[in-house]
Amino acid sequence: MVVLDLFSGAGGLSEGFFRANSTFVAHIESDKYACETLKTRTSYWKLKENNNLSIYYDYLLKKITKEQLWELANISDLEEVICKEISEHSFDNLVYKIKNNLKKTQHKKIDVIIGGPPCQAYSIIGRARMKNSIENDHRNYLYKYYVKFLNIFKPKIFVFENVPGIKSAGNGKYFNDLKKSIEDIGYSIQIKELIASDFGVLQNRKRIIIVGFKIKKNKKYSYPIFEKIENKNYFVKDVLSDLPKINPGEKIEGLNKYTKKTNSYLKMANIRDVNFNILTQHETRPHNNRDREIYKEAILAWNTKRERLCYKKLALTRPELISHKNTNSFTNRFNVIKENTNASHTILAHMAMDGHYYIHPDITQLRSLSIREAARLQSFPDDFYFEGPRTSIFRQIGNAVPPKMAEQIAKKIKELVIQDF
Missing domain, CATH: 3.40.50.150 (Vaccinia Virus protein VP39)
Known part of the structure; x- marks a missing residue:
């Protein structure tokens, strides 16, 4: 062909x-x-x-x-x-x-x-x-x-x-x-x-x-x-579970960096082969302390109430975290990746400019998705290497089929x- x-x-x-x-x-x-x-x-x-x-x-x-x-x-x-x-x-x-x-x-x-x-x-x-x-x-x-x-x-x-x-x-x-x-x-x-x-x-x-x-x-x-391939037996957490914890602004790469063996979803989706053990581009953007506190509130809202964080409501409960006076414009700005669902919300090219819409579900990390995590949610294999600076890479991932x-x-x-x- x-x-x-x-x-x-x-x-x-x-x-x-x-x-x-x-x-x-x-x-x-x-x-x-x-x-x-x-x-x-x-x-x-x-x-x-x-x-x-x-x-x-x-x-x-x-x-x-x-x-x-x-x-x-x-x-x-x-x-x-x-x-x-x-x-x-x-x-x-x-x-x-x-x-x-x-x-x-x-x-x-x-x-x-x-x-x-x-x-x-x-x-x-x-x-x-x-x-x-x-x-x-x-x-x-x-x-x-x-x-x-x-x-x-x-x-x-x-x-x-x-x-x-x-x-x-x-x-x-x-x-x-x-x-x-x-x-x-x-x-x-x-x-x-x-x-x-x-x-x-x-x-x-x-x-x-x-x-x-x-x-x-x-x-x-x-x-x-x-x-078609059914997702009912797989969950978003299957995409994330074998990757090491990482702080905002850090990068973890190299041999033997995965924390677990590959799983049935990663194998089925051709993301991580049984014998593949080279982690690349597990890299996150930096976040300030205020944003990380907002991420914590967003994760708690989802974990305890199954609710998405509302920036306008946050202005009432945690006014010290509000940086924009017009809270109506940022009502849906923050969104957590739902690890116990069969599919995440859409990965968009706008991720290149703002990570708030893609908050990692682990409350101990308080960060947005890494390059590798975003690529995995798009079903890119771990041996797929993206060229360019981080902003360009997120854009490439978000624009892709x-x-x-x-x-x-x-x-x-x-x-x-x-x-x-």
Whole structure:
């Protein structure tokens, strides 16, 4: 299955397609650090294919640099990760590079195009934050380039993912134009809102997943039936239980740092293999004492009353902790990860700016989630290494499609490609 990955981000969706043994002709992404993450993960898969993962593990243990890793994995031979914004200016050059990669890999055509443009311009939260400036945001129209790639490479199937808000953004104008544009170039478009918790991810994350089929005569098309994985026997605490306690602003990495053996959920979700014992990026952001006291109140409210902390009520009971006069604006700012539930609330890119919405449930730690914990709740495996500063990494994680969800999607798409649907 030959795949082109557009607006790749850190590679959550492509991780699922890697697991389905896909060949990528390119990952196209504009963010520098996300591109470095893609290069590192591409190195992992190439080394795994050649039974040479010891090189990758040397990188995780900081014995070699990322540049040495990329060189040893020979990823420079094919410009598979293209760090470039998709625009009118870059489009023709990107098409040239993709066609050149096809020749180098000796593949005649692309079977599947995956990806989705940045969702900030479509998400309800993004629209609220950006207000009137949202109308002039160029990201509203990036879907047009997705359609142009479809029209040039004409894959059998495509997978377009985005936030549920894409259907209502611009009063439906963008979505309706996307749908019509795709149908006009000869694709049957099928749309559903899926939730990550149906696919073995312990998170209530909703995504619009559009699947399109190149139309053939006398052929009827329906939405693929993706295999679901029930979460009823797993709890959020299963994601966190084997990681060491850590203070705000600290980092714990290296061999033999896990406090327990892996568990059935971590194995099922491909997060931590039985033999994997290298902990990386268990790193937290710093917090001041006032915020940590608020975290304590939030954890107590949930543990004793099953209530979410209300900042306005806190102003009455603990006025010394209040830093914002307008308490109405921060009513739902603080949120604890519910360890005894089957799915956490959604991990968002906003985590890069504020950890208050992702408070670790252990009252002895009083901190927000570490990078590794957030990645795990998104179902990223522990051997997935994110490049860049902490803020960028949280953004990469929050923007991603959960790899376990992507894996279930990719399995079915590969089956359809082989069957030629």
